[in-house]
Amino acid sequence: MGRGEGSAESGAPGEPGEPGLTARERILAAAEVLFAEHRFDRTSTARIAAAAGVPHGLIFYHFKTKMDLLLAVVQRDRVTTLGELDLPPSDLPPSEGTDPRRAVAELWRHLTVVLGRPSPVHRIVLQELAVHEEIRRRAMESTDAAAAVIAGRLARIFGRDDPTPEQVAAAQLLTFAASMAPLLDQPDHTLVDPDALAALLARGLSPPTPESPPS
Template sequence: MTTTHAPGRNTKRQAIIETAERLFADYGYDATSTARIAHEAGVPSGLVFYHFATKTDLLLAIVRERPTPGEVLLTAARGRSVHRRLRAVVTVMAEELERNRSARIIVFREAQARPEIAARAAELFAEAATTVAEVLSGAEDVVADPARVRTAAELIVSSVFLDIIALGRSDTAAKRHEDMIEMLEESLTVPPPH
């Protein structure tokens, strides 16, 4: 049996999510009431709870209903060399983090107080690191073992995330990380001495 939804149902749900994301980022989760979310989204107050059983469920929807790092970072698998792939990963990741500024602020702020957000942040980090490792492993000049590739991937994800949190400018991310890119390129393409 298929369920049909009234016209505009998903549009109103999306308006609630987008409004809550903006308000949570601007004012914080605790300082934002569901009544204010409903008012600014232009929907009746009860509709918030029709779509989300609790305010926490709304918060989780904001964090979960984003493209996953894997989906976004796989587009960085351009080029054959480690160097090209490193630059692409840094650029794509920085652009995505900047594009989703509100969600990033919410995760960063709320992970400290809410275990479910901290758990989701850890999942996103692990997925991003795994995808970056896959992208780097696919370069034709990689000679490093999988553990070293994974370490490089974790360094990239951590570094770019912290950089965008602090500076918030994706247009210069690859340039700011050029030294790291060169160091990782050498680490991944030069065979270790025996």
């Protein structure tokens, strides 16, 4: 029946609390939960179809292989995460450009919320990194994309249009540190004081002060 295949494609209700999801969205939601709980290789597409409430064949209408389904789950989370990281200019902290330490502390707190929260996809990626090369590649792409957004924010904090190599390196470190919080059971990053971190980065990333000419 193609894309009009019954109500499954027209947006029939999915699980309770998620009315109006399309069949594809229900498949992605079910796969995310099951892959996180039971791992990719131990989750059959038949089980995903049953959880999503769709015919088994509809999974392969939307996704050529089970790996394509897994990659779609990871990509959907990446798009959401990058959207949350890249706040519009109107939402930037008012201290940016005037108080670098406060702005960096605010940035770190924001990263702990966006990158540091435990999530099913985060768990999936960590579980499958050592097994599937494509997941490793996608994870690095996501990390690089997040670090690029953060480097741009650091550049604006310190009054630049483009990030310096030092700001890129700092962004990469912040990305890795925030992303590893769920592994340490520290989603609120209580082990890292935002103000101390901001003071450290502000000293290292601020433009050098011109030397006074000899008197």
